[in-house]
Amino acid sequence: MPLELSTASRTPIELPNPFVPHKNPETGRWAPPQYSRRRQAELIKAAKKEGTLHLLPPGPKLNARDLPPPPASILKTSIHVQQLNIGAAALEVPVKWVGEVKIKEAAGANVGNKLYAGKSQMFKGHKWERVYRRKRKYQRMLMRDMAKRILKWRLTRVTKRPEPLSRIRGTVGKSRFLPF
Structure with a gap:
């Protein structure tokens, strides 16, 4: 039996953002993100290729302003929907990602200088x-x-520098500069 969500309730579902660290409310300790930045980049590349970038949460590798708006018509007869055994209405429920994404704006990044933006000098080099x-x-x-x-x-x-010609030559094997 497929899981059907009522179309009347459009309140967003709150989910923890797996791309940012979160603080444990009980212990007060910070936990790292579930996905490393390298893995986030791989997921973003794969999502762009598949056309599902709008489903990913914002993170350090994907700003909220870079996220495309969801497409007007979501395919309701997707193979994934059938495999997950959920109704098409479940895809239309908005998701609110819990967790703050801190974006560092470096000087020069807006003009295309991303590699050395905000750096005082070049990387290691020779x-x-x-x-x-x-x-x-x-x-x-x-x-x-x-x-x-x-x-x-x-x-x-x-x-x-001593003059070489003014030096008095002594007996063979003895020098006047030696102490013995």
Whole structure:
């Protein structure tokens, strides 16, 4: 016997949203969503392919504003309806999803820059790409004072380096610089 809902009662059915975390009222602890974000994306792709996107609840991967309106005529002789053994009126009852979907709006996402929207810098990249700016800044600082540095090096090099010809040669195997 198929389950028939009265067409007079159009009050929405409240169901917990499986795409968002929910708080347990008894313990006060948060439970994770039933479907991970990867699985949500897979479900959305499959629903788009099947044309049943309007039946999915809103979530982090599917905003409420992105949900299409339900089609004007829902197929009442669907194979799924016959398999579930419910009446066609059950498909027309609206569902109110319980749970708040928090949408983060990142700057730049509205102009098509979704990958780096809201990011202060690019993702990891190569090491030379990450340290390039710091390295260039250091090089500019060194090159700015390079004339002074060269002059200073030439003056200290002459005083530190002994003259090779002024060295007194001692006996074979002995050097005057050794302490023994």
